Structures are given as C-alpha cells and as structure tokens.
Amino acid sequence: MLFKNKSVKALAESYKRIWSIGQALGLMGWDLEVYMPENGANARANAESQLELLIQKYMLEMKKDLRMAKKEKSPNVYEQGFIRSTIRDIDYFTKIPPILIEKFSKATAKGHISWRHAREKSDFSKFKPDLELIVKLAREKAERLGYKKHPYNALLDLYEEEFTVAKADKMFGKMVPRLKKLTEKIYREEKVLRSHPLEKIAYKTEPMRQVNEKILKLFDMPNGRFRMDVSTHPFTMGINVNDVRITTRYEGTDFKRSVFSTIHEMGHAIYELNYDSRLEGTPLSDGASVGVHESQSRFWENIIGRSNAFAGLVTPLLKKELPFTRRYNKNDIYQYFNCVKPSLIRVDADEVTYNFHVYLRYEIEKKLINGDLEVSELPGYWNDMMEKLVGIRPKNDALGVLQDVHWSGGSFGYFPTYVVGNVIAGMTLQKMEKNMGSAALWGKVQKGQFNPIKTWLKDNIQKWGAVYTPNDLQMKVFGNSYNPDPFLSYLERKYLD
Ligand code: MG
Secondary structure (H helix, E strand, O other), X not given: OOOOOHHHHHHHHHHHHHHHHHHHHHHHHHHHHHOOOXXXXXXXXXXXXXXXXXXXXXXXXXXXXXXXXXXXOOOOHHHHHHHHHHHHHHHHHHHOOHHHHHHHHHHHHHHHHHHHHHHHHOOHHHOHHHHHHHHHHHHHHHHHHOOOOOHHHHHHHHHOXXXXXXXXXXXXXXXXXXXXXXXXHHHHHOOOOOOOHHHHOEOOHHHHHHHHHHHHHHOOOOHHHEEEEEOOOOOEEEEEOOEEEEEEOOOOEOOHHHHHHHHXXXXXXXXXXXXXXXXXXXXXXXXXXXXXXXHHHHHHHHHHOOOHHHHHHHHHHHHHHOHHHOOOOHHHHHHHHOOOOOOOOHHHOOOOOHHHHHHHHHHHHHHHHHOOOOHHHHHHHHHHHHHHHOOOOOOOHHHOOOOOOHHHHOOOOOOHHHHHHHHHHHHHHHHHHHHHXXXXXXXXXXXXXXXXXXXXXXXXXXXXXXXXXXXXXXXXHHOOOOOOHHHHHHHHHHHHO
C-alpha cells in the first residue's frame, strides 16, 4: 500500500469518483476523434462540459480531506505528491470561477470555427476579433491564477509545473544561437539532404497499416493493453493503465510521416503503460508534465526512430511491405528519415529546425499575454521572425500565423512543452548512454532489443507518474533540469560528424 496515513487514504477514496469521470471523458474524447458521426459533436460537447463541472464539484468537496492530509507529520513521497497535486487542482478551481470557464469555452468554440474559416481563406481578419477576445480571457485567467514577475508564468505552469519565463528564456537563449550555427553548417556542407524522392511517392493505406502494426510488434507493444486506430489528428489516450490507445493517420504520400507519427504516439503510450499500477485511481497515474510526456514520445520518434541503427532494422520490413522502397538501401532510408530544410509548417519540420518554430510561438505568446504585442500585429511579427529564424517568409497567413489550432483553443503556454520535450529527450539519451554504454545501447536498437531501453525508462522516469514535479524528477534522474546541452550535442553529432 502506497498510502499509510489515514487522511491520504481518505483523499484517495474521494478521488475515485473523479478518476471514474476521467475514464468516461477519455473514452468520449477518443470516440469523438475516432468513431463518432459528425453530427453528434454538439450533444457530446454539452455532456462533456457537464462531466467537467462534476469534476470541479467533487474536487472542491475534497477540501476538508486535504486540510487533514496537510497536517500529516511525515508523509512519504507518494503522499506528498498526492497532497501537492490536490492543492494545485483545488487552487485552480477556486481561482477560476465557472463564469470564466463558460466564457472561455464559448469564445474558443466560436474561435475554432472562425480560425478554420480564416485558414481556408488565408485571411487573418476573419479570426482576429475572436482571437482578441480569447487573448483577453487568457490574460484574465493569468491575473486570477496569480503569478510572480510575468503573467505568462501563470499559463506556463498549467502545462509544465513551476516552469517560468526566466527558465524558458534561459533554455531558448542557449538553444537558438547554437541551432542557427548548426543549420547554417548543415546547409553549407550539403551532406544532409534537403528532400528525398520518397517524399513524393504515393502509398496505399492497407500495406502502410501493416508496416505500422509490424513496427509496433518490433517494439513489443502489449496486445491486451494497447491498440491503434485512425484519426485526422493523431493522439494518445490512456483510459487507464491497462487500456492505452493511440491513433495514426495515412496521408497517402511520404510514408515516413505515418511511421513517425505512429512511433511518436507509441512513445506517449509506453509512458502511460508504465505508471506504477499502484498509482491507478489517483491523480499520480499521469505524466509528470506535458513536457516530460512529450520527451518520452520524442525520444522514441526522433532519437530511436530516426537513428541509423533503427533505419537498418526497419529497412527489410519496408522493402517487404512497400515495394517502391526496394530500390533504396538502408543509408538511403536513413537520409530520407533525416532531411533538413527551411520550412514554413511546424508539424512538417525536421527535428533541427522544428525548435525555431516553437521558439517563435513562445516569443509571441509571452508578448501577447504581457500586452507587449497586440493581436493586430501578429501576422507581420510572425513573418518577420520566421524570416529571421528559418530564412523564409510565408506567402500567406495560412502558411504562417494561421497554421496551428492551439490559439483558437486558448492553449497559451502549451507550445514551449514541445521543445521541453526535445530537451528532456536529449538529457534522457545522455544519461542512458552513460548507464548502458553508447555502443551497447545502439547495438540493442540495431537488433531490435528494445526491452532494456523500455525498462530503463520505466525505472528511472515512467513508473513515477506524477509523483514528483517535473523539475524534481529531472533533478533526481539527471542532476539538473531543462538543460538543452545534451540535446544540442546530440544534434551536432548526428548532423555534422
Ligand atoms: Mg506529442
């Protein structure tokens, strides 16, 4: 039994209701993306918001249990985590009144429609008034939540606990100049391809699905606890620790996009499957943060999936299932997996230039929430910064400021977690190579022996779920936090040596 103290046991007992609603919401959200007929969307959204209100109600009812639990003299690490997480949740629901939640969900529902319309027409003015309201409400949210130094800190903290503008500035401050140098060198030396003929080749869904299923087998994903389906936007949904689902998509050309989307979501799923099962039913059966979660997906997608060793392992499988790959050897496949070029769309960017795309959004959000930048200035600011960082200028707003869904949903503070994910994935690789030996690690990948790698991740990071803050977890595993050096060294080694 993880919880010894009576008051924490009482918290766990109360939390079961919230956990159950969470499972229902998870399943409803999954169904909405995978199976639901389109016209069910309205009623589904109404039902979801009723269940979310129930969560808020039950959470606030835990105040008394929490008061008792906070008095415990010597809580163990699990109890400390449970208490910390409950304080956070209750604090959020206390500070954000239902009326603001309602305003927010109305504004974002409307904003989502106008954003889609604006993107189709590539006309920012169609989205501008709604975005102005969403930014205003996000600023109000930050004010109500409270912050030290910078209002954006309040929003960052929602996705990455204790992460701040100061920490993000430090992280990006180290990364951006070094990545600039790296990309300039990559383009100058011309050893890395900018594009590959395979990007243009069309494929059929069924053989591609076979490829993805076989790749999941290579990684030994557990059949009875895991499944893969199809959706427009791939995602991972952990319903509970023994029911974790991913989705992928089949665009019909450039098959690596489907492969890496599958491996990315599989990385999220491995994390969800590896939480200590004794944490089930508590808020600790969750990732340490959005950034830590993303590090686990990016570790598998980029560091393992785009490696030389993995290209060697997967090439025979590709040749068998996708006849058009037969004229290419494993080095060609490796190069195809790792083209680097300036591009306008974040989700299509390579693992090097991707970080510029996120940095740009971080700078914009920071200034928007602070009032240093107005919504009307967004398209111009975006295009200027894109040109400065990536070296190309969007011809229209659909290829620029209108490309992401996040702002229409009011998710300010989310973007930086993508780079936090890269950074922690780099720290993970460095530590794993140190523990296992670099040659041994890559030898295992080459042979498809992934279980020692999965076990390392489970024992060091994943089994802990949300017991520790993301910062404490990193300190415990790596001895420092949000350190971009290992990730940058990994990229320099990979693309320059
Ligand atoms: Mg992800």
